[in-house]
Amino acid sequence: DTGVSQDPRHKITKRGQNVTFRCDPISEHNRLYWYRQTLGQGPEFLTYFQNEAQLEKSRLLSDRFSAERPKGSFSTLEIQRTEQGDSAMYLCASSRGPFYSNQPQHFGDGTRLSIL
Amino acid sequence: ELKVEQNPLFLSMQEGKNYTIYCNYSTTSDRLYWYRQDPGKSLESLFVLLSNGAVKQEGRLMASLDTKARLSTLHITAAVHDLSATYFCAVDIRSQGGSEKLVFGKGTKLTVNP
Numbered sequence: 642d643t644g645v646s647q648d649p650r651h652k653i654t655k656r657g658q659n660v661t662f663r664c665d666p667i668s669e670h671n672r673l674y675w676y677r678q679t680l681g682q683g684p685e686f687l688t689y690f691q692n693e694a695q696l697e698k699s700r701l702l703s704d705r706f707s708a709e710r711p712k713g714s715f716s717t718l719e720i721q722r723t724e725q726g727d728s729a730m731y732l733c734a735s736s737r738g739p740f741y742s743n744q745p746q747h748f749g750d751g752t753r754l755s756i757l
Numbered sequence: 758e759l760k761v762e763q764n765p766l767f768l769s770m771q772e773g774k775n776y777t778i779y780c781n782y783s784t785t786s787d788r789l790y791w792y793r794q795d796p797g798k799s800l801e802s803l804f805v806l807l808s809n810g811a812v813k814q815e816g817r818l819m820a821s822l823d824t825k826a827r828l829s830t831l832h833i834t835a836a837v838h839d840l841s842a843t844y845f846c847a848v849d850i851r852s853q854g855g856s857e858k859l860v861f862g863k864g865t866k867l868t869v870n871p
């Protein structure tokens with residue numbers, strides 16, 4: 642169990658640029674989740690995948706945001722035309738499912754995005 | 758819309774004292790999680806509570822779930838400095854099967870003073 646891995650750890654970019662984050666889940670986990678956390682708040686759900694299928698998207702996920710998990714393994718989250726309000730920690734989590742209801746989601750260390 | 762409220766949001770306590778953090782939620786759910794987050798770090802799973810009346814203990818921390826009252830508690834016994842962190846409760850919203858999306862409270866920032 643090598644844990645959930647996220648890359649990069651930090652990203653600083655200018656407003657209007659596009660950014661892409663990567664998440665590698667725990668290998669036997671078929672569910673993958675993206676959350677966003679701002680300072681002093683709990684994480685907010687963005688979207689989740691079961692294998693390669695994106696099963697739910699939050700209304701927080703505007704059309705500038707897109708997430709993919711093309712082969713059911715790693716996932717990418719892209720933000721186009723970044724805005725100041727996109728500055729946050731982007732967390733990825735993974736879990737087994739749907740028959741492992743007694744196990745938590747395991748979180749990665751996150752990617753901290755700062756928009757200049 | 759599901760709301761998850763934690764209180765207190767800030768807790769400063771002395772080593773050796775006991776205290777309880779409360780987590781109320783606004784809709785039916787029978788799965789609740791407690792996580793710990795250290796500054797600049799990710800979330801570490803502490804407890805998974807799966808049914809009404811569930812109680813789990815690990816070291817100085819004990820969590821319980823009352824689904825009828827829509828309330829979970831995290832009790833700290835004889836606090837030590839190493840417990841200083843932010844604690845989140847999260848309620849699992851699912852339609853079928855395993856974990857789907859979690860709705861988190863705002864967190865309780867715990868500081869344990871010598």
